Amino acid sequence: MYEKDPVKIFVVEDDPAYTKFLKYVLELNPDYEVQFYTSGKECLANLYKNPAVVTLDYSLPDMPGEKVLSQIRSHDPNINVIIVSAQEKIHTAVELLKLGAYDYIAKDHETKDRLLNSIHNARNRTSLIKEIDHLKKEISEKYTFEKSIIGTSPAIKRVFSLLEKAVQTNISVSITGETGTGKELVAKALHYNSKRKNKPFVAVNIAAIPRDLIESELFGHEKGAFTGAITRRIGKFEEAEGGSIFLDEIGEMDMNLQAKLLRVLQEREITRIGGNQVIKLDVRIIAATHKDLSEEVKGGRFREDLYYRLLGLPIMLPPLRERGQDAIIIAKHFLDQFAHDNGMQKFKISPEAQEKLLQYPFPGNIRELKSVIELAAVMAEEQELRPQDISFNSTTRMESFLYQEMSMQEFMYRIIRHYLNKYDNNVLEVARRLDIGKSSLYRYLKEMETIGI
Ligand SMILES: Nc1ncnc2c1ncn2[C@@H]1O[C@H](COP(=O)(O)OP(=O)(O)OP(=O)(O)O)[C@@H](O)[C@H]1O
Numbered sequence: 001m002y003e004k005d006p007v008k009i010f011v012v013e014d015d016p017a018y019t020k021f022l023k024y025v026l027e028l029n030p031d032y033e034v035q036f037y038t039s040g041k042e043c044l045a046n047l048y049k050n051p052a053v054v055t056l057d058y059s060l061p062d063m064p065g066e067k068v069l070s071q072i073r074s075h076d077p078n079i080n081v082i083i084v085s086a087q088e089k090i091h092t093a094v095e096l097l098k099l100g101a102y103d104y105i106a107k108d109h110e111t112k113d114r115l116l117n118s119i120h121n122a123r124n125r126t127s128l129i130k131e132i133d134h135l136k137k138e139i140s141e142k143y144t145f146e147k148s149i150i151g152t153s154p155a156i157k158r159v160f161s162l163l164e165k166a167v168q169t170n171i172s173v174s175i176t177g178e179t180g181t182g183k184e185l186v187a188k189a190l191h192y193n194s195k196r197k198n199k200p201f202v203a204v205n206i207a208a209i210p211r212d213l214i215e216s217e218l219f220g221h222e223k224g225a226f227t228g229a230i231t232r233r234i235g236k237f238e239e240a241e242g243g244s245i246f247l248d249e250i251g252e253m254d255m256n257l258q259a260k261l262l263r264v265l266q267e268r269e270i271t272r273i274g275g276n277q278v279i280k281l282d283v284r285i286i287a288a289t290h291k292d293l294s295e296e297v298k299g300g301r302f303r304e305d306l307y308y309r310l311l312g313l314p315i316m317l318p319p320l321r322e323r324g325q326d327a328i329i330i331a332k333h334f335l336d337q338f339a340h341d342n343g344m345q346k347f348k349i350s351p352e353a354q355e356k357l358l359q360y361p362f363p364g365n366i367r368e369l370k371s372v373i374e375l376a377a378v379m380a381e382e383q384e385l386r387p388q389d390i391s392f393n394s395t396t397r398m399e400s401f402l403y404q405e406m407s408m409q410e411f412m413y414r415i416i417r418h419y420l421n422k423y424d425n426n427v428l429e430v431a432r433r434l435d436i437g438k439s440s441l442y443r444y445l446k447e448m449e450t451i452g453i
Pocket residue numbers: 148149150151177178179180181182183184185186248290330333366367370
């Protein structure tokens with residue numbers, strides 16, 4: 001989209017013959033909108049018109065080239081200043097480039113080609129800068145808390161208020177929650193709402209990287225550090241410099257690496273494997289796990305000192321089944337997204353279908369809700385989801401059963417019913433399998449009959 005905008009070029013040149021020449025060269029291109037000035041002052045007075053490129057004669061009568069350059073740079077460092085000069089002293093060119101000139105072109109028989117080339121490159125650079133700015137803005141809008149983390153339950157509101165606190169500082173943040181509760185989403189929202197948002201967000205899933213590669217993945221290595229290290233590699237910590245690193249599934253890290261990570265966090269510096277240069281780090285640590293790390297510490301599988309280092313501000317993401325009506329609000333959000341992405345009309349969810357969603361314990365949490373809803377939208381025959389459009393993943397049935405809130409006695413009745421179905425109502429076999437007395441089983445069956453299980 002930026003490519004189509006005309007490139008606004010200022011030509012600052014006091015030599016009328018050269019001005020004429022540049023006018024001819026540049027006005028051949030219909031994408032260039034060129035304005036001519038004969039003095040530094042005149043150019044500076046017109047900077048409010050936001051040129052993308054300024055070609056600047058180094059020796060103007062009213063001001064030295066360096067001065068015009070530095071004033072343009074302080075007005076807007078994104079303006080590409082191309083110095084066009086009759087003198088070819090290398091050190092002048094180097095100085096001007098150091099001061100931020102985009103290019104330095106001598107006035108000779110190659111000026112035309114070099115100038116056109118340079119303007120072309122400068123234009124690409126400006127487009128890229130604009131596009132990056134635009135994407136950055138889009139990302140931070142996408143990750144505003146309320147827009148990205150959908151929900152209004154008290155449980156999720158508590159998360160918002162913790163996030164509001166965390167974004168103000170550089171404190172480490174640890175996020176716990178079952179699979180699919182939005183740990184990575186929260187980590188991104190935290191990063192893109194913090195002062196670090198213009199620096200990288202780097203996610204590393206500890207569980208997904210083979211053990212023997214993880215150290216080099218995190219800390220990098222020098223060429224030849226080990227067999228296979230053919231080139232130098234920058235680790236994820238270095239990649240995240242100035243930004244945030246998201247260490248997902250931190251509970252899966254082995255003890256050996258835990259010791260190394262602890263050292264990095266304590267000293268805030270790393271050394272690449274096989275290297276001796278110490279590299280200072282300024283990175284916010286966001287760690288996540290679906291495990292209860294304090295239990296891992298008790299079981300001797302996770303270092304206590306590292307646990308306290310990482311804990312920082314702990315954020316506990318509640319499972320979806322503890323977020324009440326959020327399941328419906330999020331389901332509607334996914335439905336709208338689905339309809340939008342597929343160019344369809346918006347869907348509604350019938351009250352009965354809503355009830356079905358609220359009854360289900362969603363062991364896979366929001367990730368599971370998303371796939372359930374998308375499938376339901378595909379299955380729906382109208383623009384309203386009915387209960388029969390919604391089907392839950394069968395592999396999670398056992399877990400879902402456990403998530404239902406029932407008394408111990410009710411659980412027992414359900415288990416008995418399951419076994420009776422499985423063993424063709426063979427009471428003796430069921431009693432044997434469950435290791436309970438035959439007469440007790442008959443008693444339970446009677447009770448079950450009276451309450452209709
Ligand atoms: N509150 C929410 N509103 C909207 N979408 C959400 C919400 N929470 C999570 N999601 C979406 O659900 C999916 C799973 O979230 P995410 O990957 O962040 O979970 P996770 O806890 O990191 O999972 P895992 O533990 O398996 O890595 C993503 O598509 C995410 O965008």
